[in-house]
Amino acid sequence: MEVPKHPETIPLELNINGETVELDISAWTTLLDALREHLQLTGTKKGCDHGQCGACTVLVNGKHINSCFTLAAMQTNKEITTIEGLANGENLHPVQDAFIEHDAFQCGYCTPGQICATVGLLNMKKGNTPEEIRDLMSGNICRCGAYANIYKVVEEMKEKGTEGTTSI
Amino acid sequence: MNNISFTRAENIEGAIKKANNKQGKVKFIGGGTNLLDLMKYRVENPDHLIDINELKLSKIESTEVGGLLLGATVTNADTAYHEEVEQRYPLLSKAMLAAASTQLRNMATNGGNLLQRTRCYYFYDTSTPCNKREPGSGCSALEGFNRIHAILGESEHCIASHPSDMAVALAALDATVKVTGEEEGHRSIPILEFHRLPGDTPHIETNLKDGELITGIELPKKGFPEHYAYIKVRDRPSYAFALVSVAAALELDGEEITDIRIALGGVAHKPWRKPEVEKEYYGKKASRENFEALAEKLIEGATGYGDNDFKIPLAKKTIVRALTEAIEK
Amino acid sequence: MxxxxxxxxxxxxxxxxxxxxxxxAPYIAEFNPADLVHGYVINSRIAKGKITSIHREKALKVPGVREIFTHENVPLEVKIDSDYTDPLSPPGSPFRPLYDDKILYNGQPIALIVADTFETAAFAAGLVEVEYEEEDHGEVDLKKNLEQATHEDVPDPAEPRGNAEDAFEDSESKIEAEYYQPREYHNPMEPFASVASWNEEEGSFSIYDKIQGVSSSQGYIAGIFNLEKEKVRVISPFIGGAFGSGLRPQYQLFFAAMASKALKLPVKVVMTRTQMFTFGHRPACLQRVKLSADKTGKLTSIQHEAFSETSKFEKFNETIVDWSGLMYECENVKLDYQLVPLDVYTPMDMRAPGGSTGIFALECAMDELAIETGIDPLELRLINYAEKDQNENKPFSSKELKACYQRAAEKFGWQNRKPEPRSNKQGNKLVGYGMATGVWEAMQxxxxxxxxxxxxxxxxxxxxxxxxxxxxxxxxxxxxxxxxxxxxxxxxxxxxxxxxxxxxxxxxxxxxxxxxxxxxxxxxxxxxxxxxxxxxxxxxxxxxxxxxxxxxxxxxxxxxxxxxxxxxxxxxxxxxxxxxxxxxxxPEDDRSNYSCYSHSCVMVEVHVDEDTGMISVPRVVNAIAGGKILNPKTAESQIIGGVAWGIGMALEEEGMMDSRNGRIMNANLAEYHVAVHADVQEIDVIFVEEQDDIVNPLGAKGLGELGIVGVASAISNALYNATGKRVRELPFTLDKVL
The missing domain is CATH 3.30.365.10 (Aldehyde oxidase/xanthine dehydrogenase, molybdopterin binding domain)
Structure with a gap:
């Protein structure tokens, strides 16, 4: 019988929320599992693990991606921002505050992903019509169905010209 | 997932050499949005991944003949929102933005998009027979759920459909796929010859050879910025694969058709186009009647397998609709 | 005071x-006690038969793998004198994971791999080979197995009144229709997860579990391991959605607890998204409705029968047909409800269980009757307005449904509806208006x-x-x-x-x-x-x-x-x-003298693309009579969420089970469509004033379910108004309206 190989680990350095962190993980560890299971940055959620729900959305160099669909090893030398990195100390990011104000969540599980997607959208400077906002946000499923309120957040942020993340 | 090794290639030659030197199954990884998906479902089981994102393939540049070269590792989002693509090839931009989600487009690369594999339920579920996944095991879709399956060019071995939107627009635009490999060096494959019909080898989906790497996609000079349409018919208005999609591009002289391209997605194992049928309409009037006749010819010989019967009339209507929208632009 | x-x-x-x-906010999978190990579940690939062998050797050799539990080596204590029931177990015997070699449904959990990291467990799972002896493909299709329908262990619906059959025959206007709803899956965004720690010294469990009621998991684990309830502490501070799927303990809880006690280590087991399709779901249901009315539109008879699936080991039931005896005034009513046992897992309550199903059929049928009698659908409902609960012969504790109708109609512009199908067009879009009534019981x-x-x-x-x-x-x-x-x-x-x-x-x-x-x-x-x-x-x-x-x-x-x-x-x-x-x-004693319900009126506009059949819902108005609204902000969220569910139910949701193997072929969120941002456009929620001193001391009726009820019917009715085509089978995909 062929004896399975030891799951090899590789050393990695990631830049997350402005800090450099070191990891020694299996090569096939996704960025999502690295964040949640190895770095205890559990604000980023696992909803489907297959790029079908958006709960795992994080920002890499200012652009929002599904962290379940990339390996941690592919994201070295990049600036990764997770939900934990959006607030400035006690001060919420305007998008975070607007999510509370508009009650743009219920169970809260998709919320970090929705917020990162909103921030990514602001960074992209896209979403200039209601249809476009709804289409561009469609990669984030909210099973509680808070869409109508999330839409209000994005619309308000667009109207106010809110900045997404300053470092891109 | 598999117990894989991971390396990052520094340059194209190095990437190809690495690929050829490894024991076991090797895959290049760009965005990873389809490959990691399939690996997690254990449909793809590579031993080695070679990250190609550091190769110098991340630019969009003009070509000497007035076209545009889309680097293989440029993301779908950066391509679709690229100023020249938006202005000169709006059909491509529109098709790409109809695909997947913002997040996925921010990751998925142009090269990877061409290699994305079918959404057939049975291909994805390793507990069911599938000739594409396990040659010779049978096709479960023939008598199973086949709502999203092919109506054209399919075979008794496979009725899967190709899921890409980008490739449909590229087919309409007559793009060329640039590849490079150890044996044959650099070569160009016209987009219509890049993907294959299933025949009795549905597991072989493209004419890319082992160890060959896609380096870019070349768009010819002509981009049809005036008369074009991309219509994607799907079960959900966003974040869903096409049941039928139509990329239509026209050039008109008054009401007369001087060039016409129609490529279909979601109906075949590859983007579906019939240039010989299109040519019959050169010089004809851009009228609903002609569009209907053309649609009829394009869908000629289509076969439904039960759940997907509706695609036959739907494809015809959508072709006419796309052409009508294109001339109204 | x-x-x-x-x-x-x-x-x-x-x-x-x-x-x-x-x-x-910490969700269950985010609790990581010291020395935590990770479990990964393997599921059956056949629907019916038995496991002949499970080859564990390869996987056990992977460094970091601690143990692989199967029916062959599961600790005996979970089999001897164990009680697997929970407070919501329906009649029958609950599923017992790893109990023996029998396969009861496709997707049944059959092994647990425990390893030091998630990656190792997931990798090793791929190395376990399972061999089966398939008995047959199993019976999984509701429509093909209607002859198995039974009343046994099924609660009787409300008593018949009058003579519905005769009244139907004698009436001038009548309709008769069959409606079908497929299996639907809850798919909360947070996958089911449990983190269990066994304390050997104290003989107690400390468990984090995704559950809608901690006492349910507590009792379940105490029953399986023969422990005093006090020896099982269950904690569940944040639930990433559940919609009914967390009403009963799911199998990951058993696995985490069993492995933790056996290995004397804390164990985390999290379901994959695909595994979220391997337990309870909204049952597939076939319904037949017959309605008749006199010239004035007054209902002369209502007949409603439902055939709903259940598993072969439990008789899951919900209230589907009783609503038809409650919602409108009618002297001749006959209701029937039967279950069809199939080789599937036991269905579960899912947002507005029974109500969203039964009212889907009734409110579509009411629209069909409106067309038949030529009476405006809203008017028809007012003509038949029920001032008391005829099922129970009791007054309502409060019922401001008329105000809902009026406020919704005003806000929506119901008077602009064109009764003639296909008569309202905007460019390539056929425009349709539809409405429905919603109702839900206000329980305490x-x-x-x-x-x-x-x-x-x-x-x-x-x-x-x-x-x-x-x-x-x-x-x-x-x-x-x-x-x-x-x-x-x-x-x-x-x-x-x-x-x-x-x-x-x-x-x-x-x-x-x-x-x-x-x-x-x-x-x-x-x-x-x-x-x-x-x-x-x-x-x-x-x-x-x-x-x-x-x-x-x-x-x-x-x-x-x-x-x-x-x-x-x-x-x-x-x-x-x-x-x-x-x-x-x-609850106060006085409450039992009344019927307590919340009500709603849903009005929707749909657009149907003439060529492609693609459907959109640009506008929904939902007027709610739900008693005292405690917090309008969160209350409105409950309703807009329900409406989003209604849109998904109407247009998208369907668990596609292959009848050749009993397997859900779209067990993922790419192919099992739920509503996304682009599906949901304008939603107006109106809360009408409703004073209720009987329902409870707060006067609040509860809003979690009501928002979805009626939405799918309103959409179906609007589709008819837009296209002239009556779609009676959910979901209303474009091929059905083309």
Whole structure:
């Protein structure tokens, strides 16, 4: 019988929320599992693990991606921002505050992903019509169905010209 | 997932050499949005991944003949929102933005998009027979759920459909796929010859050879910025694969058709186009009647397998609709 | 007594909002006790038969793999004298994971791999080979197995009245139609997860579990392992959605607990998204409705029968047809409900269980009758308005449905509806208007709560309930703050812990009503305690004063025009650090003399692309009569969420089970479509005034389910108005309307 190989680990350095962190993980560890299971940055959620729900959305160099669909090893030398990195100390990011104000969540599980997607959208400077906002946000499923309120957040942020993340 | 090794290639030659030197199954990884998906479902089981994102393939540049070269590792989002693509090839931009989600487009690369594999339920579920996944095991879709399956060019071995939107627009635009490999060096494959019909080898989906790497996609000079349409018919208005999609591009002289391209997605194992049928309409009037006749010819010989019967009339209507929208632009 | 603040009924930001928007709210899979190991479940690939062998050798050789549990090596203690029932087990015998080699359904969990990391467990799972002996493909298709339908162990629907069959035959206008709803899957965003730690010394479990009621998991684990309930502590502070899927313990709980006890290590088991399709679901249901009316549109008969699937080991039932005897006034009614046992897992309650199913059929049928009689659909409903519950022969505790109809029609512009199908076009789009009535029972359960007021002025109220996104944390805090007249910041509400006072499982839209009543009661007891303590030390002020004269405001008590005394001083004066009261609250006796329901009117506009058949829902108005609205902000969220569900149910949701293998072929969120942002456009929620002094002390009826009810019917009716085609089979995909 062929004896399975030891799951090899590789050393990695990631830049997350402005800090450099070191990891020694299996090569096939996704960025999502690295964040949640190895770095205890559990604000980023696992909803489907297959790029079908958006709960795992994080920002890499200012652009929002599904962290379940990339390996941690592919994201070295990049600036990764997770939900934990959006607030400035006690001060919420305007998008975070607007999510509370508009009650743009219920169970809260998709919320970090929705917020990162909103921030990514602001960074992209896209979403200039209601249809476009709804289409561009469609990669984030909210099973509680808070869409109508999330839409209000994005619309308000667009109207106010809110900045997404300053470092891109 | 598999117990894989991971390396990052520094340059194209190095990437190809690495690929050829490894024991076991090797895959290049760009965005990873389809490959990691399939690996997690254990449909793809590579031993080695070679990250190609550091190769110098991340630019969009003009070509000497007035076209545009889309680097293989440029993301779908950066391509679709690229100023020249938006202005000169709006059909491509529109098709790409109809695909997947913002997040996925921010990751998925142009090269990877061409290699994305079918959404057939049975291909994805390793507990069911599938000739594409396990040659010779049978096709479960023939008598199973086949709502999203092919109506054209399919075979008794496979009725899967190709899921890409980008490739449909590229087919309409007559793009060329640039590849490079150890044996044959650099070569160009016209987009219509890049993907294959299933025949009795549905597991072989493209004419890319082992160890060959896609380096870019070349768009010819002509981009049809005036008369074009991309219509994607799907079960959900966003974040869903096409049941039928139509990329239509026209050039008109008054009401007369001087060039016409129609490529279909979601109906075949590859983007579906019939240039010989299109040519019959050169010089004809851009009228609903002609569009209907053309649609009829394009869908000629289509076969439904039960759940997907509706695609036959739907494809015809959508072709006419796309052409009508294109001339109204 | 008067409460000085004004929180109840006021739009209030969620008290757990900051935690949720910063990623600090911990969900179950995020608890990582020291020495945690990870479990990964393997599921059956056949629907019916038995396991002949499970080859574990390869996987066991992977460094980091601790154990692989199968039916062959599972500790015997989970088989001997074990009780697998939970409070919501339907008649039958509950599924027992790893009990033996038998396969009861495709997707059945058959092994657990435990390893040091998630990656290792997932990798090793791929190395386990399982061989089966397939008995046959199993019976999984409801429509093909209707001859198996049975009344055995199925609760009878409401008694028939009059003679519906004769009345139907004798009527001038009649319709008869069959409606079908496929299996639907809850798919909360948070996958099911459990983290279990066995304490060998104490012989006790400490468990984090995704569940809608901690007492349910507690009892379940105690039953399986033969433990006193007190030896099982279950904690569940945040639930990433559940919609009914967390009403019963799921298999990952068993696996985590079993492995933890066997390995003496904390074990985490999290389901994959695909595994989220391997347990309970909304049952497929076939319904037949016959309605008849006289010339004026008055209903002369209603007949409604339903065939719903269940598993072969449990008889899951829900209330599907009774609504037809309740919603409209009619003298001749006949209802029937049967179950069809199939080789599938037992279905479960899913948002508005039974109601969203039965009313889908009834409200489509009412529209068909409106077309048949030529009466406006809204008018037809008014003609047949039920002033009392004829099923039970009781008055309603309150029913402001007429106001819902009126307000919805005004807001929506119902008068602009063109009755003739295909007569309203905008470009390539056919435009249709449709409406439906919604209803849900306003229930109340027994519930307990505890309140502690400290000498520092902080109030902690607790109850072992859950917040599945419904806003429990927030509204309970509001009620407590208002009752004691203190600011919301000084109130903390605790839930989701089996050591807290027992509360009902969160479901049925009864939490606001049940736990809210307990919180109100415990706070009024606290008021009494404060009053009594204050009266003892301030005899001059309180002489001859009754609690009815007391004002609780600004953290102070006063009577008449007396000086206000801060609670903190009263507690300190008594030499205490805090005061504590605990109560059990029960529905009032008077309640049983009434029928208690919430109502709604849904109006929708649909657009159908003439060429492609693609459907969109640009506008929905949902007018709600749900009693007292405790927090309009979170209440509105409940309704817009329900409407989004209704849109998904109408247009997209369908679990596609292959009848050749009983396997769900779209067991993922790419192919099992739920509504996304682009599906949901304008939604107007209207809460009509509804005073109800009977339903419970708060007058609130609960809103979790009502929002979805009627939405799919309204969409179906609008599709008919747009296209002239009547679609009776969910979901209404474009091929069905083309």
């Amino acid at each position: 008067i409460a000085g603040t004004n929180y109840i009924g006021k739009s209030t930001r969620r008290v757990d909002g900051i935690k949720k928007v910063t990623g600090q 359960q027994k519930s307990s709560a505890k309140a502690i007021l400290t000498a520092g002025g902080k109030l902690t109220v607790s109850s072992g309930t859950a917040d599945i996104g419904t806003g429990t944390y927030t509204i309970m805090s509001q009620i407590a703050a208002e009752m004691l007249g203190i600011s919301l910041e000084n109130v903390e509400f605790k839930l989701g812990d089996s050591t807290l006072p027992e509360a009902p499982i969160e479901g049925g839209s009864w939490t606001a009503s049940s736990v809210g009543s307990a919180v109100k009661l415990v706070c009024s007891k606290l008021q009494e305690t404060i009053f009594a303590m204050a009266a003892q030390t301030n005899t001059d002020i309180f002489e001859n004063k009754l609690i009815e004269n007391a004002v609780f405001s600004n953290g102070e008590i006063s009577v008449g025009n007396s000086t206000a005394i801060p609670y903190v001083e009263i507690i300190k004066a008594a030499g205490k650090k805090s005061i504590e009261v605990e109560v059990n609250s029960e």
